[in-house]
Amino acid sequence: MAILSWGKCKIETTPSTDGAPGEPQSWTELDTPKKDTTKLTPTSGEEILAQEEGGEVVDARYGKTTYQLEFDLFVKKGKERPFEDIDGLIAGEHAFRITPEDDTCEGIQIDRSVVRCEENYTTADGKMLHYVAKCLKPKTGNTVKPYTKE
Structure with missing residues (x-):
């Protein structure tokens, strides 16, 4: 048993x-991604500073963090692609969940994103397919939520 959410993910x-994600039974497992390519990258929100003459900061406020999920899949003989694309553009919005190798550890769920393929x-x-999912504001809660297999 692991104590970290690492290793081969699903x-x-x-x-x-x-x-929000569709019906609970509608989740489809993707093929195993290429080693070390699955990553969730946060981008800090915009920083706005109120400064006095001389440069001292009187106050500060921040925008919300945004997220991007990326992973690479090998193109394998006889294996269907997980998404149809037209020159890299994938129609619709998609939800994702990532379960770590030890499924009792915390993974992530993204309720809403737009996806492209390179x-x-x-x-x-x-031949490789590099998928990039830009995470969007969900119906409720945080953009990236904790997920643990039930």
Whole structure:
């Protein structure tokens, strides 16, 4: 048993409707991503400072953090792509949840995002699909929520 949310993860997706995931039984597990490519990247919100002459800060306020989920999938013979795209554009909104290798550890759930795909190729890895999900404001709660398998 692990105490950290690391290791080989499971990524699941479902369409997002009205800012929330679809029916509980509609989650679809994606193929295992390439090693060390699954990441959630936060971007700090805008910092606004009220400064006096001389540069001292009188007050500060911050915008909310935004998030982006990324992962790479190998293109495998006989395996369907998880999303249909037209030149990298994927229609609709999508929810994701990521379960760590030890599913009793805390993972993440994203209720609403828009997704794009960047197709690339190298002789070292073959054909790869790089997915980028820009996380959007959900119907309720935080943009990124804790998720633990029930």
